Amino acid sequence: MAIEFEKKSLAHPEGDAIKRRGFSFFVAAFCLITCFVTAATAIPMMAYWVHDLKLSSSEVAMSVVSYFAGCVLTLILFARLSNFLGRKPVVIAALAFGAIACYLFSVGQSASDLYIGRFLQGLSCGLATSACMSWVVDTAPPARAWLGTAMTSAGPNIGLSLGTLLTGLIIEYNVLNPALLFDACVVLLIFCIVLAVLGTETMRLGTESIGQVLIPKIAIPTRLRRLFILSITAFIGTWGVSSFFQGFSAQFAQIVFGESSVLLAAITYLLLIIPIAVFGLISGRFNPSKTLLLMSTGFLFGAGGVFLTLDMQSPAVFMIFVVICGAAQGGTCCSGLKLLLMDATLRERAGLISALYLGAYVGSGIPNFSIGQLAKDVSMTTIANGFCLWIAVMWLIIVLSFILIKRKPTETEKKRF
Numbered sequence: 001m002a003i004e005f006e007k008k009s010l011a012h013p014e015g016d017a018i019k020r021r022g023f024s025f026f027v028a029a030f031c032l033i034t035c036f037v038t039a040a041t042a043i044p045m046m047a048y049w050v051h052d053l054k055l056s057s058s059e060v061a062m063s064v065v066s067y068f069a070g071c072v073l074t075l076i077l078f079a080r081l082s083n084f085l086g087r088k089p090v091v092i093a094a095l096a097f098g099a100i101a102c103y104l105f106s107v108g109q110s111a112s113d114l115y116i117g118r119f120l121q122g123l124s125c126g127l128a129t130s131a132c133m134s135w136v137v138d139t140a141p142p143a144r145a146w147l148g149t150a151m152t153s154a155g156p157n158i159g160l161s162l163g164t165l166l167t168g169l170i171i172e173y174n175v176l177n178p179a180l181l182f183d184a185c186v187v188l189l190i191f192c193i194v195l196a197v198l199g200t201e202t203m204r205l206g207t208e209s210i211g212q213v214l215i216p217k218i219a220i221p222t223r224l225r226r227l228f229i230l231s232i233t234a235f236i237g238t239w240g241v242s243s244f245f246q247g248f249s250a251q252f253a254q255i256v257f258g259e260s261s262v263l264l265a266a267i268t269y270l271l272l273i274i275p276i277a278v279f280g281l282i283s284g285r286f287n288p289s290k291t292l293l294l295m296s297t298g299f300l301f302g303a304g305g306v307f308l309t310l311d312m313q314s315p316a317v318f319m320i321f322v323v324i325c326g327a328a329q330g331g332t333c334c335s336g337l338k339l340l341l342m343d344a345t346l347r348e349r350a351g352l353i354s355a356l357y358l359g360a361y362v363g364s365g366i367p368n369f370s371i372g373q374l375a376k377d378v379s380m381t382t383i384a385n386g387f388c389l390w391i392a393v394m395w396l397i398i399v400l401s402f403i404l405i406k407r408k409p410t411e412t413e414k415k416r417f
Contacts, residue, residue, distance in 0.1 A: 020200050025139040027199040029151050031091050031192045032136060033159040035128040038098050038185040039067075039121040040163025042105065042114075044266035047250035048171065048178065053111050057251070061372035064247040066115040068365035070122020072358060075130060079354030080213040082131035083347065086203045091135060091196050094127035099189040106182035125156070126361075130354040137341070137349055138202035149341055150284025152353065153334040157277035161270060168266025207347070220355055221348060223412040224340060230401040231336035232356055234296060236363030237394025238329040241303050241387060243364045245272050255310060255380065256318045271319055275326030280334040288335035288342075289417045293402055295331030300395040302328050307384035339416055 046063070049055055055063075082090040101120035104113055133152040140148025170176050176184065220228050245252070246269070253264040283291055302324030309317050337356065344352055367390060371378060405413050 021139050022141065024200040025136065025141065027195045028132060028135040028139055029155060031095060031196055032128055032132040032155040034188060034192045035094055035098055035124050035132065036156045036159025037163035038102055038189060039125050040160040041167045041181065041185060042118060042121065043164050043246050043249060043269055044168045044262045045178065046247060047260050047262045047265040049114060050250055053114070055111060057378060058372050059111055060247045061368045063114050063118050064243055064368040065365055065372055067118040067122040068243070068361050070119040071126040071361040074123050074126025075354050075358035075361065077214065078127065079130045079358065080208065080351055082134060082203055083208040084206060084210050084213045086201045086205050087131050087135035087138065088196055088199060088201050090127055090131035092193050094124045094132060095189045095193045095196065097127065098124035099186045102182040102185040102189065106179045129357045133353050134349050135202060146284050149338050150281050150334060153284065153337045154277045154280030154330065157273050157280055157330065161273045161277050164266045164269050164273060168263040172261065172263035220352065223410065226401070226405055227340050227413065230398065231340045232359040233394060233397045233401065234292065234332045234336035235356060235360035237391060238299055238332050239360045239364035240367050240390055241325065242272060242276065242329060243368060244387065245269055247368065251380065256313060256315050271322040272326040275323050276330035279327040279330030283331040283334040284338060288339040291331055292335035292339060293398065295328050295335055296395055296398045298328030299325060299332050300391055303391045304388055307387050310380065310384055342416060
């Protein structure tokens with residue numbers, strides 16, 4: 001009996017460790033999703049701001065650029081900060097930036113307030129992209145390691161979906177006015193900060209020196225360079241389209257449905273973002289070398305269809321193509337990320353994820369920046385033609401990369417193909 005009691009006692013520390021890891025995984029995933037939930041509130045609210053602040057197409061595009069600028073700045077300067085401070089402090093900083101942005105939206109009255117708020121949300125999501133995603137992968141259940149990768153890919157889109165839907169419903173049915181909605185977001189982010197404090201740290205303080213982590217560095221191991229090119233092309237190409245939806249879902253609703261509101265803008269964006277989240281999770285269970293090419297081809301068909309049929313003013317056709325586009329994007333991004341991180345080490349993860357998302361933010365921001373520099377009322381037809389070319393180039397690069405890798409794979413690539 002004494003021996004049996006001793007064995008049970010020894011088992012408790014292991015069980016407690018599993019529970020702590022499970023709780024920390026939940027907290028990391030919840031904080032990641034929440035950063036993007038609160039960032040998403042600005043997307044359907046654009047329909048309100050366009051009317052209230054009299055925003056032009058150029059100003060709408062520049063609000064998206066402001067968000068991306070915050071993401072890019074963070075990923076360039078602080079991508080590996082969590083390798084020095086630890087995951088938790090950087091996650092807390094991400095949540096704090098998001099809370100400040102929401103407070104600014106609550107009291108702001110001008111386009112410049114919108115730009116600053118979106119920039120702060122970019123800082124928040126940029127830090128979440130590096131530190132929070134790394135924390136998610138670090139704490140993923142050992143028996144379901146794929147869940148960590150799937151959550152890093154789908155988590156932001158789950159957050160964007162929830163934030164967009166809730167904002168549309170809350171504003172449409174007058175549950176809260178815009179100011180109170182953003183105040184509620186501040187409270188939610190503060191609650192997440194409390195949870196993050198209670199989570200388990202996975203990166204020891206000073207694992208890398210402060211000098212190392214603050215020096216801008218694209219942390220791509222030589223063995224993964226060709227795979228990185230393949231993955232980042234998938235991210236840039238698909239994100240270029242979804243980032244455009246962030247700013248212009250209200251205009252899409254106006255063209256397709258004949259009117260625009262916060263709810264219709266939310267529905268238009270949700271048609272894209274929910275399939276991204278769902279297929280991002282589903283694709284995590286499959287071999288990425290087999291799904292990436294299939295999904296990117298689906299994206300070529302779906303996204304091309306969205307822009308080619310925009311002027312048909314047929315809501316049913318438009319919605320079908322948007323759903324296909326979103327599903328294919330979710331599968332493409334998840335496959336690309338899994339392909340890259342398959343055998344990455346703990347110290348490589350933050351740098352790889354940050355480099356990938358940095359490239360995605362910079363690359364996908366190019367179309368919106370270009371639109372922002374054009375005349376105030378650039379036609380949607382011109383924009384649509386440009387995006388059709390953008391999508392075709394992305395697909396061609398992915399196909400050529402597959403051919404080159406399969407023709408002469410390295411040892412690392414042989415493990416994947």
